[in-house]
Amino acid sequence: MNDPKALLVLEAALLCASAPMPMSELKKLFDDESLADHEVREVLESLQISWNDRGMVLVELASGWRFQSRESMQVYLQRLSIERAPKYSRAVMETLAIIAWRQPVTRGDIEDIRGVTVSSQIIKTLEERGWVEVIGHRDGPGRPGLLGTTRQFLDDLGLRALDELPALGSLEIGEALGSLNIEGEPAADMAAANIKQDETELVITGTHTDAADSPAEPIIFATDDQFGQVNPESK
Incomplete structure (x- = not known):
């Protein structure tokens, strides 16, 4: 044509x-x-x-x-931007990384990987941002919701499909999250250093304490201005 x-x-x-x-x-x-x-x-x-x-x-x-x-x-x-960029805590970004590279996962799966309780507010923040949604339910007690990423998440990463995500454990994970315009502590430090593939399961390395994830002194990541203000989340 x-x-x-x-x-x-x-x-x-x-x-x-x-x-x-x-x-x-x-x-x-x-x-x-x-x-x-x-x-x-x-x-x-x-x-x-x-x-x-x-x-x-x-x-x-x-x-x-x-x-x-x-x-x-x-x-x-x-x-040209005059608005302050929204900020996300380390807990929010780690949860997003786990969902993206291990989907579909339940909230319990995320807690097993991170080693800490995942608050409903963290999941709500990711859902409101349009990056995460419930895509089904796992057979079992309570039929927990299975979380996965959305088309909006892929659009914001500049991807066409999930198979274009970098391989788990590669340094490109940091680059991928970096394309969401996350600032502050380098995304590569959070994603590539803390996430690795240990043969059959995803592992978050390092120790997560209340202080590390508390709203008082959060580890901050910022996304670009167009998405509005989001308060730092605790674990």
Whole structure:
């Protein structure tokens, strides 16, 4: 499909969209309902190439296609932000890492791995952020909810699917969480140093004390401004 008008239509729609656009929505832009996915994809790939030397890039994510600023532009765009970035505690980020790399997991699984009780507020924080959701229930007493990550989590990481997550135990875990714009203590220190694969099970190394996870003196991680203020969480 080599249609200059189709390229302009897709470009305009994607630039005006407030969220990633799935293929089904992109196809609605054209009268020809029989338009094949591969034909639209060809135009999207041409559009990607045409933006190669610009400050924006067209990417495919878990929930669709969107334009976003290049990483090299972030240092400049941050100067326009006047809001304070929200902050998450170490407990919240460790819980997110466990869910992401070990899903589906129950709250009990997370407590076994971290060695401390996981408060409902931590799970609620991740659910409200749109990164975590209940995707089923485990057979057994009480049928505990199974937690997994969402399409929003993949979108925020710039990924299309879970199989694009870095291998468990690799230093790239820190880089992956770092793409969520987590600041403060390096994400690599938290994720790569504290999470490892011990043959058959995920292990969180180190000692977790009340002081380490307390709201009074939390280990802080910050995400980018657009997500609003979130108070530090205790364990």
